[in-house]
Amino acid sequence: MKKDKNQLILPFLLNLFFTVFEFLGGLYTNSIALISDSIHDIGDSISIGISLVLENKSKKKADYNYTYGYRRFSLLGGLISSIVLIMGSIVIIYEAIPRIIHPEAVLSSELIWFSVLGVAVNLFAALRAKKGKSINQKIISLHLFEDALGWIALLIGAILMNLFQIYWIDPILSIIFTLYILTHVYKNLSQIIRVFMEVAPKNPTVQIIESALSHLKDLDNVHHVHIWTLDGENPLLTLHAVVAKDTTKERLSMLKKEIHHELKHLGILHATIEFEYFGEECVAQDCDDIFDDVETSHHHHHH
Numbered sequence: 001m002k003k004d005k006n007q008l009i010l011p012f013l014l015n016l017f018f019t020v021f022e023f024l025g026g027l028y029t030n031s032i033a034l035i036s037d038s039i040h041d042i043g044d045s046i047s048i049g050i051s052l053v054l055e056n057k058s059k060k061k062a063d064y065n066y067t068y069g070y071r072r073f074s075l076l077g078g079l080i081s082s083i084v085l086i087m088g089s090i091v092i093i094y095e096a097i098p099r100i101i102h103p104e105a106v107l108s109s110e111l112i113w114f115s116v117l118g119v120a121v122n123l124f125a126a127l128r129a130k131k132g133k134s135i136n137q138k139i140i141s142l143h144l145f146e147d148a149l150g151w152i153a154l155l156i157g158a159i160l161m162n163l164f165q166i167y168w169i170d171p172i173l174s175i176i177f178t179l180y181i182l183t184h185v186y187k188n189l190s191q192i193i194r195v196f197m198e199v200a201p202k203n204p205t206v207q208i209i210e211s212a213l214s215h216l217k218d219l220d221n222v223h224h225v226h227i228w229t230l231d232g233e234n235p236l237l238t239l240h241a242v243v244a245k246d247t248t249k250e251r252l253s254m255l256k257k258e259i260h261h262e263l264k265h266l267g268i269l270h271a272t273i274e275f276e277y278f279g280e281e282c283v284a285q286d287c288d289d290i291f292d293d294v295e296t297s298h299h300h301h302h303h
Helices: 003-030 032-057 072-102 107-131 133-163 171-198 206-213 249-265
Strands: 219-229 235-243 270-277
Touching: 003 032, 003 107, 032 072, 032 133, 032 171, 072 133, 072 171, 072 219, 107 133, 133 171, 171 249, 206 235, 206 249, 235 249, 249 270
Parallel strands: 235 270
Antiparallel strands: 219 235
16 A cells, blocks of 8 residues: 555646646746646646545545445545546647647747656656556656647657747647547546446346356356446445255355356355255345346346
């Protein structure tokens, strides 16, 4: 936990420092691109700060209010960061277009040195944040990579402006890099929405789970299978398992261990199993209503 926290605190402090650095640099060099990007970085700093708080909160253990724990708070941080990143990117594009139509001269020599330092620090912060495994930390890493790419674009533009006085190069490169980042934000945002909507994880699927359990002795079938995830990383599962009427208590206990063992190999560490004897009516209210129109075998119902 402490390691994950450090991976977010350092990028947060660096990003906050560079917000001030960019704004002052923009005033000094007369670079509207730098000033507008500093506004974008203010949004980044706020979102990373929020994400830092939520990332730590997500480590809290389950209680009576959040019986599954606080892991989804990490995902909420990723959602906020994605929204801020999209809004910031729109601002960058909005500010860049007028500079293409009406280029303005800047102090290109000074801008080169600003850009070199900006590239070095932002790449370091982005690579640091990238070490995190959660969706939230990956999105924060994208925030910082966007900043690093913006500085690279600014460095290239500053060099070209210094050599050839073609001041429209900088905003064009900024737009290209921003659009590239937005494609990655779209992928992460799609994944977050899937988790919030409790769409079944892509792996393992219900079919894979059924196949893994189908060979277990004394297990007739499984149905009413529900699989979802709180944070996009750890799947949760509930299912009904049908056994023969003459299954003993000892065999039932052993079968439960075997099912959990198979599920563990599929990456499912939290599973709730309800046993039913063959011919017994399923007590779940919606047991016979789920996917009645889907052709299934062994009376399987998926969700």
